[in-house]
Amino acid sequence: MITISDVKKVFKTKTGSLTAVDKVNLKIKEGEIFGVIGYSGAGKSTLIRMLNGLEQPSEGKVDINGKLISSIKGGDLRKARQKISMIFQHFNLLWSRTVSENISFPLEIAGVPKQERQKRVNELIELVGLEGRGDAYPAQLSGGQKQRVGIARALANDPEVLLCDEATSALDPQTTDSILELLVDINKRLGLTIVLITHEMHVIRKICHRVAVMEGGKVVELGDVLEVFKQPKEQITKRFVQQVTEPEETRETIEQLINEYQDGRVIKLSFVGESAEQPVITNLIRSFDLQVNILQGKISQTQNGAYGSLFIHLHGKQDELDRAIDFLEAASVGVEVITHD
Numbered sequence: 367m368i369t370i371s372d373v374k375k376v377f378k379t380k381t382g383s384l385t386a387v388d389k390v391n392l393k394i395k396e397g398e399i400f401g402v403i404g405y406s407g408a409g410k411s412t413l414i415r416m417l418n419g420l421e422q423p424s425e426g427k428v429d430i431n432g433k434l435i436s437s438i439k440g441g442d443l444r445k446a447r448q449k450i451s452m453i454f455q456h457f458n459l460l461w462s463r464t465v466s467e468n469i470s471f472p473l474e475i476a477g478v479p480k481q482e483r484q485k486r487v488n489e490l491i492e493l494v495g496l497e498g499r500g501d502a503y504p505a506q507l508s509g510g511q512k513q514r515v516g517i518a519r520a521l522a523n524d525p526e527v528l529l530c531d532e533a534t535s536a537l538d539p540q541t542t543d544s545i546l547e548l549l550v551d552i553n554k555r556l557g558l559t560i561v562l563i564t565h566e567m568h569v570i571r572k573i574c575h576r577v578a579v580m581e582g583g584k585v586v587e588l589g590d591v592l593e594v595f596k597q598p599k600e601q602i603t604k605r606f607v608q609q610v611t612e613p614e615e616t617r618e619t620i621e622q623l624i625n626e627y628q629d630g631r632v633i634k635l636s637f638v639g640e641s642a643e644q645p646v647i648t649n650l651i652r653s654f655d656l657q658v659n660i661l662q663g664k665i666s667q668t669q670n671g672a673y674g675s676l677f678i679h680l681h682g683k684q685d686e687l688d689r690a691i692d693f694l695e696a697a698s699v700g701v702e703v704i705t706h707d
């Protein structure tokens with residue numbers, strides 16, 4: 367669907383040249399929600415802008431559905447862009463136009479007759495959950511509603527690809543979740559390929575199937591979201607994964623647990639995919655003569671399955687403890703002994 371081959375982007379600056387994107391190769395599949403994560407300056411915006419021809423690569427090729435976006439120009443590029451839509455962090459709405467008029471705008475540009483436009487606008491308003499707000503102006507809407515207008519407008523011309531540039535970064539956590547759910551819904555209903563860039567691992571966890579991690583213009587890690595959560599390889603990826611799996615307070619809690627539970631063992635269990643859905647704790651309690659205390663836990667869903675961590679305290683005889691740990695390891699659960707008496 368999307369093939370990015372050896373793409374490099376060099377900007378000329380006053381102080382010399384700056385490589386914003388450095389030899390990136392990616393293949394994005396049809397119907398996939400693909401996330402690109404990186405800190406500020408990693409090259410994410412530049413990369414996504416090359417997917418809709420807003421920026422031309424200095425080297426390499428971008429192919430979307432057989433069209434070489436990296437080299438077409440003028441009318442051909444404008445036509446191709448109708449099939450590659452984008453939503454933005456700050457919505458980029460036309461403030462003097464109503465919701466309906468904003469959504470209608472790309473249809474007007476594409477020359478769609480008025481009656482057809484009206485019908486399509488009504489469908490889109492319903493699709494994004496903005497019924498009854500068609501005559502409102504953007505200034506009268508909440509952030510989440512503004513982004514819903516952005517999404518409806520982006521979908522007006524039945525695109526093949528939706529690019530999302532930090533689409534939820536200006537929204538509060540609850541609104542972020544509702545917009546992310548809308549994107550998943552659209553992806554499923556319309557089979558739309560979605561490419562998003564973000565600096566928040568929460569966004570990747572919640573909706574992406576695969577993720578590329580960018581640093582210094584390069585893709586340093588790439589994989590299925592669940593795999594990356596299970597086994598992040600690069601230091602930067604580990605930091606992103608910790609954003610969602612190990613909040614600040616967890617570290618403090620662990621330190622407290624180590625002080626509190628001097629006897630027995632405190633164990634961190636990591637569950638990924640199928641193991642997160644097995645009754646591991648029930649089996650542990652039934653099979654061993656141990657006291658099992660659940661201390662703290664968090665299980666989260668990704669698009670490809672569940673993952674999470676659970677801290678437990680086991681108390682009992684040494685050999686029973688050893689056998690229990692062997693049992694947990696055999697149950698394909700990640701086991702880390704935090705304290706040992």
Ligand SMILES: Nc1ncnc2c1ncn2[C@@H]1O[C@H](COP(=O)(O)OP(=O)(O)OP(=O)(O)O)[C@@H](O)[C@H]1O
Pocket residue numbers: 377378379384385386404405406407408409410411412413
């Ligand atoms: N038009 C430009 N001219 C010169 N340098 C640029 C230009 N656009 C981006 N850069 C530089 O390229 C590098 C990558 O920027 P880019 O905006 O792609 O990163 P990013 O990961 O999207 O970060 P952010 O989230 O802060 O936008 C940065 O060092 C940036 O200053």
